[in-house]
Amino acid sequence: MSSLRRRLFLILLTATGLIWLSAVAWIGLVSRSELEHVLDTRLQEAARMVHSLVMAGDGAAAAFPETEPALAGSYERQLSCQVWSFDGRLIARSSGAPASEMASDREGFADREVNGETWRVYTIVDAQKGIRVVVGDRVGLRDRLVLDLIAGLAVPAVLVLPLLGLLIWWSLGQGLRPLRRVAADIAARDGEDMRPVTPEGAPSEIRPLIGALDGLFAKVEAARRHERDITAFAAHELRTPLAGLKTQAQVALAAPDDGTRQQALKQILLSVDRTSRLVRQLLALARLDSGSPGRIEEVRIGDALREVVDAMPHRSDVAVDIDPALDDALRALDREALQLLLRNLHENAVQHAREGGRVRWSLAGDGRSLIVEDDGPGIADDEMELVRQRFYRGKGARVSAGTGLGLSISDQSAARLGAKLHLGNRADARGLRVEIRFPPGPPGHG
Numbered sequence: 001m002s003s004l005r006r007r008l009f010l011i012l013l014t015a016t017g018l019i020w021l022s023a024v025a026w027i028g029l030v031s032r033s034e035l036e037h038v039l040d041t042r043l044q045e046a047a048r049m050v051h052s053l054v055m056a057g058d059g060a061a062a063a064f065p066e067t068e069p070a071l072a073g074s075y076e077r078q079l080s081c082q083v084w085s086f087d088g089r090l091i092a093r094s095s096g097a098p099a100s101e102m103a104s105d106r107e108g109f110a111d112r113e114v115n116g117e118t119w120r121v122y123t124i125v126d127a128q129k130g131i132r133v134v135v136g137d138r139v140g141l142r143d144r145l146v147l148d149l150i151a152g153l154a155v156p157a158v159l160v161l162p163l164l165g166l167l168i169w170w171s172l173g174q175g176l177r178p179l180r181r182v183a184a185d186i187a188a189r190d191g192e193d194m195r196p197v198t199p200e201g202a203p204s205e206i207r208p209l210i211g212a213l214d215g216l217f218a219k220v221e222a223a224r225r226h227e228r229d230i231t232a233f234a235a236h237e238l239r240t241p242l243a244g245l246k247t248q249a250q251v252a253l254a255a256p257d258d259g260t261r262q263q264a265l266k267q268i269l270l271s272v273d274r275t276s277r278l279v280r281q282l283l284a285l286a287r288l289d290s291g292s293p294g295r296i297e298e299v300r301i302g303d304a305l306r307e308v309v310d311a312m313p314h315r316s317d318v319a320v321d322i323d324p325a326l327d328d329a330l331r332a333l334d335r336e337a338l339q340l341l342l343r344n345l346h347e348n349a350v351q352h353a354r355e356g357g358r359v360r361w362s363l364a365g366d367g368r369s370l371i372v373e374d375d376g377p378g379i380a381d382d383e384m385e386l387v388r389q390r391f392y393r394g395k396g397a398r399v400s401a402g403t404g405l406g407l408s409i410s411d412q413s414a415a416r417l418g419a420k421l422h423l424g425n426r427a428d429a430r431g432l433r434v435e436i437r438f439p440p441g442p443p444g445h446g
Contacts, residue, residue: 005172012168013161020157028150035149039142040109043079043122047135050081051124054133078137080119086130103134111139178206186213194221244271299335301370302326305361308342318353320346323362326370331438333417341413345372345434348406352376352432368438375431384423410434 080097084090090099104110107125111118121136182197189195196214248267255261302322309320349359349372357375364371379387386392388411407423414421414436422435 005169005176008172009165009169012172013165016164016168017161020161024150024153024157027153028146031149032146035142035145039137040120040122043109043120043135043137046079046081047122047124047133050083050135051126051133054083054129054131055126078141080136082134084132084134086132091131102136103132112136175203178203182206182210182213194218194224242271242275244268245275295334295336296332297335298330298332299338300327301329301331301338301363304335304338305342305346308339308346312343312347312350314350315353317355317357318350319358320350321358321360323360325363326361329363329367329370337413337416341410341417341419341436344406344410344413345436348410349374349376349432349434357431364435368440370436370438371433372436373426373431373433375426378425378430378432379423381425387423388421 078096079094080102081092081094082090082097082102083092084101084103088101090101093099098114100114102112102114102119102121103123104112104121107123109120109122112121113119118139119136120139120142121134124133126133185197194217196217197210245268248264248271252261252264252268255264302324305322305326309322314320346359346361353359353374353376360371360373362371362373363369383392387407389408392408407421411421418439420437422437424433424435425431426433
């Protein structure tokens with residue numbers, strides 16, 4: 001399992017090491033350039049000093065004293081001096097200077113190969129006395145000085161790096177402590193505890209995570225509360241038809257004549273229909289709540305509506321009119337969600353229609369809206385939005401078999417299709433008018 005602390009530790013330690021190495025390399029380059037400049041300046045000053053001594057003496061050889069032998073590690077003792085005549089004679093040299101000629105033909109700085117070693121020399125040409133004064137040092141010595149400087153920077157880095165690693169590891173542990181507190185808080189809870197996670201002093205970096213967890217807990221609690229409501233409602237609603245079934249079955253068994261028995265059997269059928277409708281609506285509600293998308297396909301609205309109407313048991317005293325224009329209306333949408341919407345709206349309209357009434361399905365003039373109208377009692381204006389809620393039954397409803405789920409399921413199905421459900425009473429104040437307004441893009445015509 002990947003560890004956030006270990007990952008951050010490696011990133012920080014690697015970044016710190018790279019920065020330190022980059023700094024050492026940069027300091028080395030800059031120091032070498034500065035060191036070259038300083039040492040060249042010292043060569044130039046030393047050459048001028050030797051030349052001034054030669055100019056002040058009676059003779060070139062007598063004016064140049066012997067120097068002490070060079071000591072290892074002392075740059076001052078590593079400077080070597082030579083004085084050459086124009087005819088190629090070595091007039092004088094320091095004890096550490098090579099016997100081979102270091103002087104160049106021209107005055108100034110030059111790199112010379114002497115006895116297999118590279119020397120950096122500065123030459124002064126004195127035409128009046130016919131001599132060349134040369135002061136130089138080994139390039140290898142300069143390289144050693146730069147390496148000593150870099151080592152002086154790198155060695156402490158190597159020694160301090162483990163200590164720095166321990167400090168980074170401890171600091172990460174302290175920084176990640178709020179996460180451990182949140183994890184411990186959640187781990188200590190039972191399955192019923194959905195309180196928000198609110199650790200004190202939580203840093204801003206983990207607040208989005210805590211907010212997401214609180215949002216998840218709220219959604220889980222809402223889903224559980226919804227399931228409890230549905231379970232309680234289903235238990236309550238099923239108890240009534242089941243009790244009615246038992247009562248009517250007892251009446252049918254004890255009926256003294258066929259008329260009473262037939263009436264009891266009809267009531268049993270009504271109770272079975274009501275129970276079947278409730279179970280079907282609860283299953284539809286569960287599918288909608290699951291949020292699983294359906295398959296999009298080209299659907300002819302008229303055909304889908306007729307399938308729904310033909311599959312449903314309907315009242316013999318209620319007529320159903322379907323506008324022929326719906327047979328040519330085509331839309332690409334979720335067929336299952338459309339049929340669920342049409343079934344619940346049609347069932348609601350048929351059940352609330354008056355005796356000898358009529359349910360009408362039509363297409364609006366703009367081709368974007370599907371309209372269903374009944375001639376039932378309608379809905380009071382103050383209840384027009386309440387009827388969209390689950391388990392709410394309008395006070396003016398005349399049908400006792402309603403479950404209060406039909407319009408709620410219709411509303412959710414319309415939302416799945418990207419449509420809007422508009423409820424209103426008919427202009428003549430007789431019955432309900434429901435308009436399904438589809439999104440832009442009118443149906444095609446075949």
